[in-house]
Amino acid sequence: MRVLVTGGAGYVGSVSVEALVAAGHDVLVLDDLSKGHRDALPGGVRFVQGSYGDPAVVGQLLANTPVDAVLHCAARSLVAESVSNPALYYRENVAGGVAFLEVLREAGVRRLVFSSTAAVYGTPASVPIREDAVLAPINPYGETKRTFEGALRWYAAAYGLRSVSLRYFNVAGASGRNGEVHAPETHLIPNVLAAAEGRAALTVFGIDYPTPDGTCIRDYLHVEDLARAHVLALEATSPGDPRTAGDGGPVGRTAPSDRTAADSRAAALAINLGNGGGFSVREVLSAAETVVGRPIPHAIGERRAGDPPVLVADAGRADEILGWRAQHRDIVEIVASAWAWRQAHPDGYRA
Ligand code: UDP
Numbered sequence: 001m002r003v004l005v006t007g008g009a010g011y012v013g014s015v016s017v018e019a020l021v022a023a024g025h026d027v028l029v030l031d032d033l034s035k036g037h038r039d040a041l042p043g044g045v046r047f048v049q050g051s052y053g054d055p056a057v058v059g060q061l062l063a064n065t066p067v068d069a070v071l072h073c074a075a076r077s078l079v080a081e082s083v084s085n086p087a088l089y090y091r092e093n094v095a096g097g098v099a100f101l102e103v104l105r106e107a108g109v110r111r112l113v114f115s116s117t118a119a120v121y122g123t124p125a126s127v128p129i130r131e132d133a134v135l136a137p138i139n140p141y142g143e144t145k146r147t148f149e150g151a152l153r154w155y156a157a158a159y160g161l162r163s164v165s166l167r168y169f170n171v172a173g174a175s176g177r178n179g180e181v182h183a184p185e186t187h188l189i190p191n192v193l194a195a196a197e198g199r200a201a202l203t204v205f206g207i208d209y210p211t212p213d214g215t216c217i218r219d220y221l222h223v224e225d226l227a228r229a230h231v232l233a234l235e236a237t238s239p240g241d242p243r244t245a246g247d248g249g250p251v252g253r254t255a256p257s258d259r260t261a262a263d264s265r266a267a268a269l270a271i272n273l274g275n276g277g278g279f280s281v282r283e284v285l286s287a288a289e290t291v292v293g294r295p296i297p298h299a300i301g302e303r304r305a306g307d308p309p310v311l312v313a314d315a316g317r318a319d320e321i322l323g324w325r326a327q328h329r330d331i332v333e334i335v336a337s338a339w340a341w342r343q344a345h346p347d348g349y350r351a
Pocket of ligand 1: 170186187188189202203205206216217218281304307
């Protein structure tokens with residue numbers, strides 16, 4: 001199939017492009033390069049620089065190159081920025097996202113996979129988190145992702161848009177070709193490795209959480225596992241696939257949020273992607289010390305606002321519906337892949 005990947009020059013998008021190409025699909029990338037890197041794209045992949053929220057750009061692109069399905073990875077995704085500038089998040093993730101859906105609808109594109117997030121759950125009442133947990137985001141980033149998921153459900157019912165929202169937990173690691181470079185960098189594993197390189201000071205945000213070692217536990221997921229799930233999710237949106245048909249339930253355990261109306265013309269699924277286990281900040285640090293072969297200097301700091309003690313996915317639904325399970329579950333292996341990429345790209349991407 002021919003797939004349009006928005007944000008295909010970013011971290012998750014670029015590794016997903018690699019997976020789609022490896023699976024034999026024809027890929028077209030749309031990215032405004034505000035965060036992404038031209039060098040992250042393999043040779044031979046068609047690229048258009050522009051925004052998914054610009055109907056003229058998307059309309060022209062689809063007129064020139066019709067696509068079968070869309071992988072919508074592009075979005076604003078910094079939690080702290082979303083709190084200080086919610087207007088940006090609503091304008092781009094929600095208004096821009098719906099403008100994008102409208103152009104897809106006009107062009108007759110009825111298959112979409114969406115990069116969603118565990119942030120839609122907010123602070124969960126219990127863990128591991130299932131897809132039918134209450135959605136109660138605690139920041140505009142999570143709220144805008146939840147809002148877009150809601151649009152997908154109503155578009156399924158009214159217009160027959162088949163979709164899968166993939167709720168990522170903590171994406172980490174690297175493929176051989178692509179890795180994580182954000183500016184500013186807020187995520188734990190790149191920050192730990194930058195400290196190992198002597199490039200930045202590392203602070204552990206809080207050691208008084210109600211967890212076995214006092215530090216927060218998160219569900220780290222290898223980006224290559226994540227990318228594989230995107231390919232499977234896109235396949236599940238095929239015309240005629242019962243998993244995203246509107247007349248029955250999706251295979252396996254269902255989440256009530258999948259359905260808006262009994263006569264939905266298509267289904268909008270929501271599926272967690274996680275490792276199925278969690279690692280504490282101290283365990284990540286210790287794994288990184290094993291990988292780099294030396295102690296990593298760090299300070300102990302205050303808790304970071306808005307960090308729940310434990311966020312771990314129940315990833316059973318991904319297995320039931322997509323036949324997907326994380327394969328790289330060892331935190332040392334995940335960190336080692338990130339370290340290898342950094343060693344090979346000490347200055348990040350050239351462009
Ligand atoms: N964390 C930390 N120091 C850092 C960055 C993160 O102690 O420099 C902690 C953070 O408080 C959280 C965990 O590491 O408990 C994962 O944070 P990250 O920002 O990577 O992902 P999040 O779970 O917030 O999406």
